[in-house]
Structure formats: structure tokens, C-alpha cells
Amino acid sequence: MVLELTGIESRKIMIDTSKITTLKHDIEEAKHVVFLTGAGISTHSGIPDYRSKTGIYNGISEPPETILSEDTLYQRPELFHNFVMQNMYFPDAQPNPIHEKIAKICNEKGYLITQNIDRLDTKAGNQHVLEFHGNLYEIYCTKCHQPVSYEAYAQDFRHQDCGGIIRPKVVLYGEAINPETLTKSVEIMRQSDLIIIAGTSFVVYPFAQLLAYRNPAAKIWAVNKTPLPAQGINEIIGDALDVFPNL
Template structure:
């Protein structure tokens, strides 16, 4: 399938749900931290650095690493913008692995941050919500001395039932499910595709996804969305 055909299918779908991953945000200058050019490069045991254990046992190490994930000056690109615009014309939902907040920055209202957001932070000790700008200056809460953390799902942590149920509902209602910029290797996010009620699944990715019956477009997502 070529880019024009993929864009036409998205334009004509009566309802659409997007499953988005890191490839959606790389055009905005946010590195894919699982790629060779990502912030994981050269760092041993990257999963540990984003784990609950690291946060608790080595809070300074955790904090230093998480600071690299923030890109507050990044702006939504054409993919975020076109998805937000589609919401104005039909039922459209987005379920994103990304923790960068760019879908909502672009104006998407029906967006589920499946893995949370770096731009929501709170104190683990007292529960107070803390501005992310404050977190980037110090990981200790001035009010109670507790540890501040971003509201993201770390390795070893579970997902809230309500979050999973909302994502399943978004997938199930779609006439067309569009997977953009993710290899669908991380669960439970990857398992959401099984809740699609129709056979219409379109994958827009630079590498193919094995074992899933879909129409695939091996292209940069921004090339397809520029045609919508």
C-alpha cells in the first residue's frame, strides 16, 4: 500500500483509533530511546534505570536518567496535528505509549497516555502534585522532604484497571485501527490490537511488524499524514 492510499483510508474511516509510539515523536526532535541513536545508547541495563527498584534504591541515579527524557521545548509535528484535527470531524481516539505529552499539546482531547506523562509529577510521601518545572530543579519535595516522581509507569509497576479498560474501549469502537511509529513489542500495550472488532488494521511504520494481519505502509509517518 502506498502513502496516498493509506491517507485516503484514514480520511474516509467513520471512526478511527490511533495506537502511537516513539516514532511519532522523533520528527519533533524527541529521540527514540530504544534506537541506536537514543538516550539508552552506551548505558548499561536501561530497563533498570526506569524501574521502580532504581527509583527507590538509587533515587539520584534514577533522577539523573529521567532528566534526559524531558524535552519541554519540543512541538507537535504533522502527525500530532492531523490526528487532533480529525477529532473535530468524527469519533477519533488516540492511545499512546509516549510520555511526552505532544498529542495533548497538539489539541487532542480523546487521548489516553497509556504509560503516563512526564509532565505530571507528584510527591511519593505526601501525594501533593508538583509542577514538572520544580521536579527538574530538585527531586526532593521542599514541603515534606519526600521523593518527587513523574507520573509514568515504570518497569515492575502495574497498570491501573481503569487505564487498560479505557484503552480497550477506544480500540474496540474503531472502524479503522491505525498503528503509527511503534513495533508493538511492549505489553500490555501491544496486546490492545486483539480487541479490534473489525479486520481493518493499518500499520504505518519504518519496519514491518511480524505476526499481525494488517495492511502495512513502510514509510515515515509524517509523509503519510501530510497527505490527509
């Protein structure tokens, strides 16, 4: 059965309700659900994604791999600071129904591994969140290693106490994922009996490689606007905002 829905901003879409029903049943039957999410989850909270036509990388003066690198952080700290402040921080953003539904399921019987660095999942009350690429709001001085508030960082990239360069605790281009994060991610994947991928093109590594560590018996679903490159996935093609409230 195909259902015509009119959603946010009068978006008219067609959704296969039988797939939603099956996914809902799989969630109810699962003992350990794992969500793998990306930027598409937060766009409905007013946070742009990265590489779409309206994304933060569109039309920038230098490649993002250059601007958001450790070299730029230390060699051109003003450029780094201006870019993240103008394009990546949305302190007033609030969780949307997708965050809320994921939080409800995770708090009951699951875990979220997210690429997002906007902390909206924890704002939604999710107690089982692993931020694979870190969190923009964990900010510290690279010289004295003291924590720094967002408000202080917004004013200056230099630490007033010691003059060190301040940075958010996120994985920059060229930096490795925290080994503890990788170990925890693999552990979570191995416990899974249901995996739900949402709001991500699932092409960024090593995040996309996490599927290799899943429980072989786990069912895999994707709720995404476009098909994913991975094989063996049950897919609902559409906007997650039109799907998750019905789960």
C-alpha cells in the same frame, strides 16, 4: 504508482501513493478511527526514541529496566532523577505535522492511544488522547501526594514541603498499567472500525495486545519504517512524516 519524495532534511524516499490514497479513503469512510502510536512519532520533534542507535538507552551504564524501576526511584533516587532529567525531558519540544494530523482526525471522529509520555499530542490540540504509559509532566510527591511543577522537580527530587521523593506519573519497569487505562483502552478498541498504527515496533506488551480487543470488522493499517510482527495489517513502509501530511 510509486512516488519519489524529498522530505525533511532532504530525505529521498519511495512511497506507494496508491496505498496512501486507499488509507485516506478508509479514514474518510470510517466512523471511529483509533490511532496506536509510539516514539517514532516524536523523533521529528527532537525527542529521541529508546532503543535505536541514537536512542536514550544506547550506551547507558546499567540496563534501562534497572534505572527506570521503582527500586531505583526509592533506593537510588539521584540516579533515577539524573537519568530522566538528562535523557527524557524536552519541555521546549513542539508538535510536528504527524501530531497535528492525528489530532485533527481524532477531534473529528477518533481516539489516540499512545505509548508516548511527552504530552506533544495534547500540545497539538488533541482532545481524545489516552496516554497508555502516563505523562512525564504529571509529577507528584510520593509521600504527601501533592502535585509538583516540572520546574521544582528539575531542581530537586526531594519535595521541599515534606522531604518525600518526587516522581513523574509514568509506568516504570515492573509496574502495572493503571487498570482504568486498560479498561478505557479496551473500550476504545471495541468501538473502532479503523485502526492506524504508527511510529512503533509494536512489540511492547501489554500495548501490542490491544489489537486482540479490536472490533473484528475493523480495518488495520500501519505506517512504520519497518514491517510489524502482527498479521493481517495493510502496511505503508516509510517515515510517518512523509505520509501523514498527505492523508
